[in-house]
Amino acid sequence: MDYQELLGFFNSLDRSLFIDNEYSNYADLDEPLPIGYGQTISQPSLVLNMTYLLSLNKSCKVLEIGTGSGYQTALLANFSEHVYTVERITELGEKARLRLELLGYKNVTYKIGDGSLGWIEFAPYDRIMVTAAAENMPNELLDQLKAGGKMVIPIGSQDMQELILVTKDQQGSIQQKKIETVRFVEMIGKYGWADKGWT
Numbered sequence: 001m002d003y004q005e006l007l008g009f010f011n012s013l014d015r016s017l018f019i020d021n022e023y024s025n026y027a028d029l030d031e032p033l034p035i036g037y038g039q040t041i042s043q044p045s046l047v048l049n050m051t052y053l054l055s056l057n058k059s060c061k062v063l064e065i066g067t068g069s070g071y072q073t074a075l076l077a078n079f080s081e082h083v084y085t086v087e088r089i090t091e092l093g094e095k096a097r098l099r100l101e102l103l104g105y106k107n108v109t110y111k112i113g114d115g116s117l118g119w120i121e122f123a124p125y126d127r128i129m130v131t132a133a134a135e136n137m138p139n140e141l142l143d144q145l146k147a148g149g150k151m152v153i154p155i156g157s158q159d160m161q162e163l164i165l166v167t168k169d170q171q172g173s174i175q176q177k178k179i180e181t182v183r184f185v186e187m188i189g190k191y192g193w194a195d196k197g198w199t
Contacts, residue, residue: 070096
């Protein structure tokens with residue numbers, strides 16, 4: 001992936017198109033903003049960095065966990081062959097689908113469901129982008145990552161996580177590299193915190 005090409009598209013993508021509330025007026029700020037249902041759209045610089053970490057190319061089949069507003073999805077779709085994106089909140093997922101279709105994206109397949117389990121139907125994936133934080137590394141996602149593939153995922157506690165770049169070599173061995181400290185909304189489901197009684 002050419003960084004300048006990514007940066008050029010990133011700068012051309014109007015973030016306000018992905019925020020349908022009063023916070024759209026703050027779309028130019030480099031900070032997360034609420035998009036409803038207890039969810040946020042991540043700060044642009046983090047979205048850019050996470051996308052670059054995946055080293056996308058036009059032959060990549062990508063799994064995205066957490067469609068959200070569709071902002072990250074647009075970046076993934078522009079630089080890959082196809083994106084399979086999972087969102088647990090029906091309203092957000094439907095809004096994102098309509099938004100991305102209006103923007104002309106035809107290489108995205110949508111699902112409403114538990115993203116912590118991945119999307120086994122279309123596995124394995126060359127790349128996996130996770131935009132919700134898990135307490136532990138989800139084994140299902142590791143299993144659905146193709147040999148030679150990469151995954152970006154925030155792992156940690158409710159208050160703070162480490163952004164992890166996961167790579168799987170051709171023999172199936174997993175390497176993990178800590179990139180930076182982040183704070184994401186939680187992954188609801190098997191690898192989240194709420195089901196453990198945390199608030």
